Amino acid sequence: MNKRSYLFIVNPASGKGKPLDRLKIIKETMEKEGCMYRIQLTEGVGHAKKLAEEAKEDVIVAVGGDGTINEIANGVKNGNKIIGLLPSGTGNDFVRSLNIPSDPQEALEIILNGKTREINLGIVQDMYFVNVASVGLDAHIADKVTSIKKYITGTKAYIVALIKGLITYKTIQLKLSVDGKLVDINTMLIAFCNGGSYGGGMKIAPMADFNDDLLDICIVSKMKKLKLFILFPSIFKGNHIRYKEVEALRGKEMVLYTNEKVKINIDGEIIEAIENKDGIFIGVSDRKIKLLVR
């Protein structure tokens, strides 16, 4: 018998309500295994983080998308806790990179009997991220995704938001320090990647590694909108790296300096960066999280 205790944090707002369809199979599987478990539904933004912070269980299972996993990773401060993943979001980029199956029964099998894997966490100012943090066009698009996702699901939601975002977007002038080396950029987009894909399957950093203590950085410099329309679909295959306007770097400690108000996309949720004369810090945290994987 499995001796671990489990808390399932279920976000009913993820993936157009998909998490609620998982309740039956969670209950049946956990009863059959004779495991100690509890299910808690989230009631709004920040609730998954609070539930994870207060949890006494050994394993906290995220039943939602990347936003829910992000909140749980931010809430779980005790290094002994393990995070399980039951994919139920819209994009599910993070779980896909970790090879977690979307079939709930298979994912539950990993939650019960999988291996524990420790991975790096990224950090923006004082907020952790599991997958990707970015500024520029995609934060602008992610803002649009949030509203569009209410009406359209899956990759289609991202594509519609992408087209709307591409039409209305303006570039940002900024300085970026990568491990002490400063570059001046007029940028469409900068993505800081712990995982390799985001936005519903865009392979923004195909070589990213969750365990290398580095973030893969993808910088897309200013270009004509028409060219951007051609370049963007190539991100789904990871072929954007070939364009001269795209630069790939790696770093541990980055700082963004800009006079503009910057929105940051952190695992699909948008925050306004806190203005700070010392810049906006983005890097790899000393803290890691433990996940259940295949």
Ligand SMILES: Nc1ncnc2c1ncn2[C@@H]1O[C@H](COP(=O)(O)OP(=O)(O)OP(=O)(O)O)[C@@H](O)[C@H]1O
């Ligand atoms: N009861 C609720 N009502 C509304 N929003 C909620 C509720 N509980 C949590 N949330 C918020 O829902 C948001 C979206 O969650 P999440 O990212 O997990 O799903 P998703 O957007 O469908 O998936 P993905 O990020 O993989 O595309 C998060 O910002 C979370 O804080």
